[in-house]
Structure formats: C-alpha cells, structure tokens
Amino acid sequence: MQKIVIINGPNLNLLGLRETQVYGTESFEAYFEKLKRVFPSVELVYLQSNVEGELINYLHAHGFDGSGIVINPGGYTHTSVALGDAIAGISSPVVEVHISNVHAREAFRQLSHVSAKCKGTISGMGLYGYQLAVQYLLQL
Amino acid sequence: MQKIVIINGPNLNLLGLRETQVYGTESFEAYFEKLKRVFPSVELVYLQSNVEGELINYLHAHGFDGSGIVINPGGYTHTSVALGDAIAGISSPVVEVHISNVHAREAFRQLSHVSAKCKGTISGMGLYGYQLAVQYLLQL
Amino acid sequence: MQKIVIINGPNLNLLGLRETQVYGTESFEAYFEKLKRVFPSVELVYLQSNVEGELINYLHAHGFDGSGIVINPGGYTHTSVALGDAIAGISSPVVEVHISNVHAREAFRQLSHVSAKCKGTISGMGLYGYQLAVQYLLQL
Amino acid sequence: MQKIVIINGPNLNLLGLRETQVYGTESFEAYFEKLKRVFPSVELVYLQSNVEGELINYLHAHGFDGSGIVINPGGYTHTSVALGDAIAGISSPVVEVHISNVHAREAFRQLSHVSAKCKGTISGMGLYGYQLAVQYLLQL
C-alpha cells in the first residue's frame, strides 16, 4: 500500500486557530507537510470538509483503488450512520483517528457509528496519532 | 399523478458495486431504465445525493408541484430530524422505500425520523419495492 | 406461487364498523371479494382470529405447503414473541401489512417482534397494501 | 344503561382457591350472586376466560349494544395492546377494576395498555370495586 488518503471532518480546518491552549498553534496543513517528510516514499493525499456528504464522496472516490484511508470524522463520529455505512461499503482499509481522548469527554461522544466499521481506532495521541495510523496501514 | 420523483440517499450510488452478494450486481441506473419501461406513460425522475441538505433541496424542489415522491433516505433515515421536517413541510405525498428489511438489522436502524412523516413505508422487498411504491402513488 | 393466504389478527374483524372516519365503511370481507377479482388465477384464502395462538396455528397449517402468506398481526405485532417465532419456524415466505402508518402512532407501536422475521413490511397504504403484498409474493 | 357485562381475565377463576389469606375464600361466582341482589333491576352478565382473544371476543360481542362493561383484565392489563385496541374500537363505555392495589405491586404491573382506553379505573378496593364500577356506569 503506497497511497494513503487522510480525510478530516468538521471543524478540523480550524486547527491552530481555535482552543490553541488545547490543540496548539499548528494548522493541519503545516503538520501535513511534516508528515510527508516522515513518509517520503508514500503518496499522501489530504482532504477536508465540513459537509457530511462530502466526506462520504471522498470515501467513495478512494474506496476501490487500493488506498489506505485515515479518517477523523470529528463530530460526525457520534451521529452519522451514513458515514459508517460508507466505510462498510468500500474495500479500502480505514483507520479512525481522534486527536483528543474522546473517552474523557462528554457522554454523547462515547457513542460512535464509525469505529465498528473501521479496522481500528487511535485516540488521545494528538497529531502523532495520524503518523501511527499511516504506519499501521503501510505494514498491512 | 403522472410525475413521480425517486430520491435516493447516501451510499445508494454504490448499488451494484458493494456487497454484491447481498444487493446483486445491478446498478440503480440500470434498474431505473427497466422501471421506466414498466410505467411508460409516467414521467419518472431520478435524483441521488450523499448530502443530507441536498436531499432536502430535492424535496423542496418537487414538493409543491403535484409530484409523487419515492424516497430511500439510506442512513439518514435514522438520524435526520431535518429530513423528516422537510417531508412534513411539503404538500406532495411521499412514500419511503428500503431495499433490505431494516427491522432485521442493527438496533440503531429501528429508529426512524422519516417514516412517521410519510404516507407509508415499504421495506425488505428489494428493488421491487420501488415499483410498488410508484404503483401506490399512481392510484392515489 | 399460486396460493396466497391472508391472515388478519385481533380487531380486524371490526373493519368497517369501528372508527369509520379513519378506516372507511368497507368490511374486510367486502374488500377480499374485490381482491379476488384482481388476482383471478390465484387461490386466495382468508383467515382471521382474535386469539394469538390461533394465528400461530394458521401459520403452521400453511407454512410448509408452498403458500405465500400475508399477515396483519394487529396489536400482537408489538407484544408477541411467539408469533415472531412461528414465522421464523415455517418455510413459506411471509409479508407483513399494516393498514395505517404505525410509525405515526403511539411509542409502544414502534416495537415489532414480527417484522424482523418477515421478508418485508408494507405499512400506511390502507387496504391497497394487501394487494401490493400479494403482488410481491407472486413475483418471487 | 340497564345491562352491565362483567368480564374477568386470566386466573380470576381461581378466586377463593388461591392465596386465600389475600383474596379470601369467596369465589367470584358467589360474589356475583350477591352483586345481583344489590342491583335487582339491572341485567348483569358475567363472563370469564383465560384466553386473551376470548376477552376480545366478549368485548366485541357486547361493545355495540349499549351495555356498560366492567373489565378486570388480570395479567393481560400489562401486556395486551390488542385488548386496549378492542376497548378503543367499541362504543360501549368500559370501566377497569383491579381487586388489589396494583400500584403497590411489582414494577411491571405499573404499565397498563388498557387503562388509557377505559373511562376510568378502580383499584385496591377488593371485590367492592366491582359494585362501585357498576354504580358508576348506571349513573352515566
């Protein structure tokens, strides 16, 4: 597997801008540049949308071409049956990443419609979790 | 009623591509051609989107012109109050169709925000359910 | 499939008599005569009982002889595990019909012990739903 | 209203035989003789069955002829949607009676599918509750 697609969901475009005491001042775009240097021989693609249906479109677009997919569905994690169906419907392996530890947050974040349909989940490890997810997909 | 609009929700664009042992290898587009031959004198329109708000737009666009509407809201069935509100807000009669028997699936699929706002529901009868739904609307 | 058995559950013998503003003044027996004229080449059998165990007996009696079965379990839909077990235990295909849209009624009517064991369900389409159910069974 | 039908549900035929320290040693038949003497000018009819569907049959049989109906649905109170539907579907007024105070018993007896469909309910007043129920129906 030499192509990995990273898909970020709602509000992750604000990274580096909001709650900087929690998430730091680095934008995801800046982090993504670093990530490409960690995996120089891998084709890394980055997509982001705040629209639930667009995330589904991204999954469909890369779901049948042998890519590995890393997804952080943000708030849609807890409410989107359709996103879970999309992951179940494609053949590419999908890994879920959360920057913060969702288990230590509000009760409504303990329900996930996405996790059960992914290969695995990494949460609470900051942006470093994306690197671990890519690494996992590459060794499959 | 001589115009019928069929609206398919998220992941139904993958029909014929995913889980073919369950859903068969026929795409909805191919089925739609057959359906038009069953009802040669009816104007049949087909729309699909993975975006919840687009489905609402479709309902608004055809909700006041005397069309009959057949909708398969896919995964949004179980999570979309807004879609239910849209159906309640228009004057066209709406019938809900599900290809598989949702009652025989996961617990979270037993909740519907859409069914109560439709005239009726057909589930578990495969693609044939669309034909029955059209037939029902035509005899109203 | 050229024999179809229609089984009606509790209180459906009152059709045409009770809540006539909702259900109309036509009895099921009168409707059944019309239905036989729609499907002149099919052997149609009609059975009704208010007794849960009698409905199970009807299912057993016609469950192994290649009939198609249309059942409207009325109030037992929501409370009868035994009826669901009976449908699961026979080999004839069973379709569930509800005259009104049960999804638009009381909360306790949202639970069904029967739907998951049927091929499919039609609800909210009035007496016309029986015709669609027969049609579905015939094309199997 | 000069005809009153009393319908007793499951296990009430054991009255006077079981748990006599609670219910006393008087059978319902013996009590019914006394009750007829209290209302000498009223036609009192007594029916009992352990079969849920038979209770529905009794309600249908007396539900359209101007009778007043007193029903003690016993254990079916808490589980029978069909019985509640039957009461809602007939035109005779129905009063529910329970010999013991059901509110002081197990949690599952706090749910009733019947009470909401009756004119009113009397519970906890022993066999005397039947007399009060008849009296209420007569003054309507």
Added chain:
Amino acid sequence: MQKIVIINGPNLNLLGLRETQVYGTESFEAYFEKLKRVFPSVELVYLQSNVEGELINYLHAHGFDGSGIVINPGGYTHTSVALGDAIAGISSPVVEVHISNVHAREAFRQLSHVSAKCKGTISGMGLYGYQLAVQYLLQL
C-alpha cells in the same frame, strides 16, 4: 367511620374556572354541598391547599383520629415522595381520587409516589369519583 376528610391539592381551587369544557363550570365548593346531601349522617370536612407541605399537615392532623381520608393530590401525585411518606406514616385509611383519567394523559403522569401508599385509587370518573371513594370508606 363517620368522619370523612376530603383533601384537594394544587390547582383544584380553580375547578369551574379553568378548562370548563373539560371540567364543567361547577366549583368544588358547589359539588361539596351536594355531596353532603348524599351522606347526611356523615361528618364531611373539606380542605384544599396549593402548598405540598400544607397537604402533609392536613394528613397529619386527621391521620390518627379514625377519620377516613379522600385525597386528590393533583400534580404532586407524580413528584412528591414526602406526600407518599405522610400517607404511609398515618393510621387513617386513605383513598386517592383523580377527576380525569390520568392514564390517558402525559407520560410523566404515569408515575405516582402516592398510589402505592393508599388503600386504593379511583380515576377518570369525574367528580362522581369522590362519592364512590366516600362510600368505600364508609363500608370498611
């Protein structure tokens, strides 16, 4: 038992004034005069308060002197553990009355902290329910 105390809870002082299409235009005071004529040889006492603790005071005041007590706790029925404790703590027999059929109303009215502590309950029989409750207490 020749003294009967009737205790009415919150908002029952509005009887005859509010929702007159439901409750009629008769005030409880007017009804109480009629009730006294039905039971000329019984000492009937009438108390009303909108204050939960006052109702408890009334129960204590008449709970140890051999009175029979009829209580309509209004909205406190569903929320007052303290009222239930007061009934359990006194030795006078207490009967609960509700004018309307609480079982046919909102879900939060299905919970009662009072009923289990009373001898019995009459609901849905209008003001006539008070007369039946008095009659029951007198024959104890």
Added chain:
Amino acid sequence: MQKIVIINGPNLNLLGLRETQVYGTESFEAYFEKLKRVFPSVELVYLQSNVEGELINYLHAHGFDGSGIVINPGGYTHTSVALGDAIAGISSPVVEVHISNVHAREAFRQLSHVSAKCKGTISGMGLYGYQLAVQYLLQL
C-alpha cells in the same frame, strides 16, 4: 410425587420439523415415548398448546392435585405476566425448561415473567433437560 405433567408452549409442536440442524429431526412425541421408558413407574402426561390461555388452563387443571409440572413456555416466557400469575397461583411445584440456551440469544429473551415463579430453571441442555427436570421433581 408420582404424576408429572409436561406442558409445552407455542411452536414446540414443530419440533423435528423446523430448524432441524439446530433441534434435530426428532419430534417431541417421539422423545416423550423414550422419556416414559426412563421413568416406567411414573405417570407422565404431555400437553401442548399454542394458545397462552390454554396453557393457563392446563396449569389450573393440574395445579391442585399434587402433580409435579414441567413447563417450557416457549415465546410466552418473555411476554406473559398471566402465565407467571398462574404458576404463582397453583400449589403444584413447577420447573421451567428451555431446550436452547436462552441467555445466548436475543436481548428480548433475557426477560422472563415465568422463571421467578418456578422452583427452578434448566436451560440449554437440549431435550435432556426435560429428563433432569422430571428427576428433580421426583426427589422433592
């Protein structure tokens, strides 16, 4: 105790006919013949009905004559308050048997209205569970 009555509930008359890969091809009648040979000196009676109220009638008929009773209430186990009341109301000891391990099945089968009223329960031990139940009753 030398008379033992075995009462089977709904759908158990299909044994040997349905889901034979699970339940085998032996009917209960055939098994019952074998069982009589295991306990030659015991009067064994076998009753079956799909009607809930008939099962109650059977319990009443044998509930006061010193018989031991083995009951498999099938699907009524999970829904019948009336059946539980019948067992509580008779004086014969009752043992509950389930052929399959109900704990390993659907969530709605985890609720029993019957078990608490029986002396004990045997589940998951196939038809052999009936033999153990008879043996237990005989040594009481």
Added chain:
Amino acid sequence: MQKIVIINGPNLNLLGLRETQVYGTESFEAYFEKLKRVFPSVELVYLQSNVEGELINYLHAHGFDGSGIVINPGGYTHTSVALGDAIAGISSPVVEVHISNVHAREAFRQLSHVSAKCKGTISGMGLYGYQLAVQYLLQL
C-alpha cells in the same frame, strides 16, 4: 397589556449575595428599580417566594386579570408538575426566564415541567432576559 407581573422562585432572593462572581453583586430589588425606569408607563409588580405553592397562588391571583406574567421558577422548573399545571390553567400569557444558560448545566436541569406550558422561554441572557420578556409581552 399594561400590567406585567414578575414572579421569582426559590433562592432568587439570594441574588447579589451568593455566587457573586457568577451573578454579580446586584440584588433583584435593585435591578427591578432599573427595570421600572425602562418601562415607565407599565405597571410592574414583583413577587418572590421559596414556597412552590405560593408561586401557584401568585399565578392564580394574576392569571385571569389580563396581566402578562414573567416567571423564573428556579429549581422548581425541573420538578414541579403542579407549577406547569397552574400555568396551563390560567389565561394570562406567561413567559419563562432563566438568568443562566440552563442547557450548559447539570443533566437534571435539562428537564422542564414548565417550559411547554409557557408562550416562550429566554435563558442565558442574565438579568437582561427579564427586560426582553417584558418587551415581548407588551407587543403581543
């Protein structure tokens, strides 16, 4: 509408005294003086009690004379069916105000027995919410 009655419930008499970092050091009496200057031509009445039944008395007293009523039921919001019944029983329009944003507080504050019976609710806008509520009532 030129008379507006403001009714404050339990603990609001402590305003300016408790949790001053949250609620400030201004008492409601001081704020009320300011409010009268904002609406010089309106008769403004202010009532407060910690007793649930007293709040009901206040509502009754001003519920039939054409006043507009602003109520902050404090902790009784979440527990008082009787207060909700009182609002439903009077004819004056009632608006509910909360100083803090109750939605951002404990789970038990998410349940309201009062809001559904009011014309509308304003929460989270501090003491300024009272001014907006008065303004709304005046423009009715």
Added chain:
Amino acid sequence: MQKIVIINGPNLNLLGLRETQVYGTESFEAYFEKLKRVFPSVELVYLQSNVEGELINYLHAHGFDGSGIVINPGGYTHTSVALGDAIAGISSPVVEVHISNVHAREAFRQLSHVSAKCKGTISGMGLYGYQLAVQYLLQL
C-alpha cells in the same frame, strides 16, 4: 463553630408516633433535649417544617452567620432541586443525616438532589447520626 442548627424535613415531626417498631417511641424533641446535654457548650437550634420552601427559608436564615447546619430533608432529599440549590448558595457548612439506611430502601430513594451539595452524609445510624454530625461540624 459554636452554633449548630438542626433542620428536619417532612414527616419527621411524627417521630415516636409512627412506625414505632422501626423508629422507637422517642420523639425528636425528647432526643433533642438529650443532645443538648451531650454538647452543653454549644448553641443548638432545632427547626422542623413539612413545607419545602420553609426549609429553604431556614437554610437562608442561618446560611451566612457562621453556623454549622445538620439537615435531614426526609422525602425532599429525592425530589428537591431547589433545596440542593439553597445548600449550594449559602456559605455555612451543611451535613446531611438520614435515620434509616436509605440505600436499603426503594429505588427512588437512591437519587439525591441534596447529598452532592453537602460536605458529607451519614445514613443508617439512627438518631445517633445527628450526634456524629454535630461532632463533625464542631471539629472543622
């Protein structure tokens, strides 16, 4: 801390009168005399009311003068958000006492709106629990 205020809630004025086999025949007034002899140098104040709002008034009256407060809220423990708010709003330390072990009683007594707002709770230790509570407040 040399002033301690003991506040008893609903039905505790019946102590020694009701359920004497459980609570004994000693009234709280008699016990209070003994308690004063145990702490001769402490100013002990005793207040009781059956009115929820009066208990709040007592808490306000003694909540800002450096008293220690011992409260037994009786049945209001489980239903009064307003009482919990009052304890949270004052500055005096409050300790909750229950005579019986509430954990061994009905399910609805497992919910407390008061305990979380107190310094601590003592339950199940009879009247002796008041003495321990006073002792705790004195050593603060």
Added chain:
Amino acid sequence: MQKIVIINGPNLNLLGLRETQVYGTESFEAYFEKLKRVFPSVELVYLQSNVEGELINYLHAHGFDGSGIVINPGGYTHTSVALGDAIAGISSPVVEVHISNVHAREAFRQLSHVSAKCKGTISGMGLYGYQLAVQYLLQL
C-alpha cells in the same frame, strides 16, 4: 458590536409557504427587510442553508471578525454535534432562536447539541425572537 449575522438552518427557506396557519404567510426575506428598518445603524447579514456543513462554514466565516451571530439551526439543533462544536470553536458570541416553542413539541426535540454552546436561547416568541436576539447582542 455593529455587525450581526443571522443564520437560518434547514426548511426555514419554506417560511411563508408551509404550514401557513402556524407560521403565517410572511417569508423570512420579507421579515428581514422589516428587521433592517428596526436596526438602521447595524450591518445585518442573512444566510440560509439546508446543508449542515454549510452552516458550519458560515459560522467559521463570521466567527473571528467580531460579529454577533443569531442562529436558528432548525432540525439540526437536535442531531448535530458538529454544529455545537463549531459554535464552541469560534470567538463570536452566538444566540440561538427558535420560532416555535420547541419544549411543547416532540420528545426528540427536547435534546439540543447546540444550546449549551450558545450564550443563550430564545424560543416560542415567533419571528419577534430574532429582534430580541439582535437587541441582546448589541447591548453586550
């Protein structure tokens, strides 16, 4: 604060067209013209979308420029964690408005993922609620 952005969610574009007996025949666009005349010195911006992600985009676009924001999230109020996250993530103050009294509607409308993240909420005050919300933001 001299710029206020009003964001309307799904189905609010149908205002004046649907359920006109409830909402009147005035479109939001027409109302918005009136609103601008009420606040002539304020820059008022109006945005509407049926797409959840578009509403998030609007919030991001105006969330860091010192605007005040009034949002009516329609049906997304009850289902959108992502929308709540967006409000929490921006620095502009946000006020939530609902035209109807959501507390008096279906149970699923009692849950809000948005309210806790806003400064405050106004519901049930019709279109006038928008004016009050703007007024509140201006006085901050």
Added chain:
Amino acid sequence: MQKIVIINGPNLNLLGLRETQVYGTESFEAYFEKLKRVFPSVELVYLQSNVEGELINYLHAHGFDGSGIVINPGGYTHTSVALGDAIAGISSPVVEVHISNVHAREAFRQLSHVSAKCKGTISGMGLYGYQLAVQYLLQL
C-alpha cells in the same frame, strides 16, 4: 468424560454457616463427599476461591484437558466479563449452577455475563443442581 471439575465462587465457602434457614446447615465439603458416592466411577475435583482471577486460573488449568466443568460463579455471575471471556476461551464444556433461583431475587442478579458462554444453566434446585449438572456433562 470421566473427570468433572466443580468450581465455586465467592462466599460459597460460607455454605452451612450463613443464612442456614435458607441454605441449610450442610457445608459444601460435606455435600461433595455425598456427590462422590453418587458418581463412584468419576474423578470429581472441587475448587473454591473468593478471588475472581483465581476462578479464571482454575478454568484455564482445566479448560484444555477434556474435563467437564461445573461452575457456580456466585456474585461474579453478574459483574465479570473476564470470567465470561475465560469460559468462551477454553474448550472444555462448562455448565453453570445456582443454588437459589436467581430470577426471584434482586434486579441486578438478572444480568449474567457468564450464562451465554456456558452450555447451559441450572438454577433454583438447591445443591441437587450440582448432581444434575454432573449427570448432564457425563452423557454428552
């Protein structure tokens, strides 16, 4: 199968010592001697521990050597996922026994993490249940 291991969980070492009016005065050790005489040709092993992890160790030790296992997990039945996992992870058949009828006890005893992983369950038959369990395992 000629080796049977009986594993008793927490507090079963107190048998004969505690609640002797319920469980009798016989210790399990004494009963075990009798049991060995019932099955003279079977190797019977008896193990007991109050430590959850020790019970898991016992299951592992005898889970791969062809033994049949009878387990009474006592209070861990209702709380131990780990014990259920251990039973699922070994290859020896396991039968669960409870001396008392757990269905007739507290609500928290109705949940079992163990039963679904066993072949079957016997409850309520006293110490005799162990004998039946051994007998079942021997005939497998």
Added chain:
Amino acid sequence: MQKIVIINGPNLNLLGLRETQVYGTESFEAYFEKLKRVFPSVELVYLQSNVEGELINYLHAHGFDGSGIVINPGGYTHTSVALGDAIAGISSPVVEVHISNVHAREAFRQLSHVSAKCKGTISGMGLYGYQLAVQYLLQL
C-alpha cells in the same frame, strides 16, 4: 464490642502519595496510629488489599467473632456484588466509610452494591469519618 477491624480497599494504600492536594500528605498508616490513641482501650486491626477476593476473605475472617467492621471498599463499592454478598453473609455489624463525598463525583459512583448491606454509611468527612464509624460501632 471492643474489637474493631478497619478494611481498606483498592488504591487506599496510595493515600498520602496521590492527589495530595485533595487527600493530604498523611498516609493511612500514620492516621491509624492517631486513631489508636483516640480509642486506647479498643483493639483496632487494620487490613488493606487491592484484591476484591482478599477483601471478602478479610470479611469472612472477622465476620463471626463479634468484631465491629469499618470498610472503605474504594472502587469496588460500585461494581462488586460479591462484596455486598459477603457483608450480608456475616454476622458482624459493618459500617461503610468514604473519605470524599461520592455523591459529588461521577455518575457511576452513585451506584453502590455495598451500602444496602451495611448498617450505615458515612461519606465526605475525610479521614475523620473512620473515627465516627468506630464510635458508632462501640455504642451499639
């Protein structure tokens, strides 16, 4: 009662080491020395274990010799049915102590399997709660 056994559960061996801003820097061993000086004529025994089954062993060892027992079950309070059974099974009186106010902590700490089986509970009074518990046991 002159022997008192204090049993501490999981993580209480860390006292003085963890979260010292909450629990202080004193270890339980140091506190225990002080406690012995408070009750010089009492035999005080101190036991601690992180193993649930060991705590049960301690209870058994001291449960029949006339000791009074003070237990702080730590996290097992909320999950251990077996511990509750052990307390119910011994004859020594047991008092439960919690250092912090568990009612003011997470929701899962509101459930206790232990409290109902103890004589009483003291929580939220810091280490001083142990002294009060001992004092209570001594005066029994």
Added chain:
Amino acid sequence: MQKIVIINGPNLNLLGLRETQVYGTESFEAYFEKLKRVFPSVELVYLQSNVEGELINYLHAHGFDGSGIVINPGGYTHTSVALGDAIAGISSPVVEVHISNVHAREAFRQLSHVSAKCKGTISGMGLYGYQLAVQYLLQL
C-alpha cells in the same frame, strides 16, 4: 522515557492457544521477544495477571518511577472502576491497547472505566498495536 512496562489482563495468557483463527498461533511471550528486538535500547518489562487487584499492584509498583505503561485490561476494561482509579492515581503515563476492535463487539464492551483515565487508546490493530503504543510513549 527508556523503561516501558507492558501489563496484560485476564485471559491474555491464553494468546496463541484459544480462538487461533482470530488471534493467530503466536503467544504473547513470543511476540514480546520480537518487540524487544524492535526497541533494542529500551528496557521492556512484561507482566500479566488474571487477578484485578494484581493489575492494580503492578500499576502502583511502576506508577511513580518514570516508566511508560502500556495496559491491555482485557475484560476488566468494562467493569473495573478500581483499575481506572489506579491509573488516575499514579503519575506514569498509561496507554490502553486492545488487540481486537472492541467497538465491533458486544454492547457491554462499549463501556470503559479505563479509557478516560489513559493518555490514549489503540484498538483493533492486532499485536502491532503494542508496538505503536510503545512508540508513542517513547516520543513523549
């Protein structure tokens, strides 16, 4: 951080032995040898126990010496408040690993008492998850 302690909970000692089609035939000991070769310069310690309290002991032993800790609590994940408390009470960073994707398993495995207290969680990535967890701890 150059010392990493790996703690495995109940049933993980069976790895390679049970359900080999799922978990493979490799024991954890064998995998651990490989893992040491991946991190040759790190001191790796491996501990396993089936006893909940032993796992707590291990956490205490390594919780204050600057180690990083990787824990797979197995079945205790879902039931152990005490284990969660232990993780919260130590100062070493803890990462939780699950070999299988717990989100795709039984409902009772969706509750975790441990995850919220860890830095982060990795699940569903097989034994490779341990390597990622070690890598995460090393880069802290």
